[in-house]
Amino acid sequence: MNNQPPSARGSVDESCGTCGGDRRIGNSFGLTTTCPSCHGSGRRPEHTGFHDVTKTKESHHRPTNRAPVVEKKLWPTSFEGGQLATEVRDSATCREADKPRLIREIIDHETSHGTCTQTFVKKMRKLVRPPAMT
Numbered sequence: 001m002n003n004q005p006p007s008a009r010g011s012v013d014e015s016c017g018t019c020g021g022d023r024r025i026g027n028s029f030g031l032t033t034t035c036p037s038c039h040g041s042g043r044r045p046e047h048t049g050f051h052d053v054t055k056t057k058e059s060h061h062r063p064t065n066r067a068p069v070v071e072k073k074l075w076p077t078s079f080e081g082g083q084l085a086t087e088v089r090d091s092a093t094c095r096e097a098d099k100p101r102l103i104r105e106i107i108d109h110e111t112s113h114g115t116c117t118q119t120f121v122k123k124m125r126k127l128v129r130p131p132a133m134t
């Protein structure tokens with residue numbers, strides 16, 4: 001056994017604390033290898049105490065710069081939606097202040113329904129077309 005303090009074995013203080021001045025240590029493969037503390041000198045390294053050998057791990061978790069970009073739609077993508085939005089935009093009866101909101105509604109409707117339903121188109125047209133003469 002080699003777990004006695006170096007002084008008990010008559011070693012001098014300058015002896016490497018890891019190999020006890022043997023300059024070599026047995027590794028986990030049952031082989032002897034050059035002492036990693038003194039690098040084979042058998043001398044106590046100048047820096048005693050534990051040298052932090054914790055490997056500085058390179059982060060493999062780089063922040064991805066491919067985060068999904070939520071594209072802010074400003075105009076409907078479907079043909080019907082685009083047509084309807086054009087009607088809203090060009091409407092003479094619809095208030096200018098209401099137009100962005102209505103176009104937004106079209107986009108929202110289109111997003112949730114996949115397209116503009118006829119019911120929605122009719123409803124929207126009622127809002128933007130001049131009232132029928134009665």
Ligand SMILES: [Zn+2]
Nearest residue numbers: 016019035038
């Ligand atoms: Zn050593």
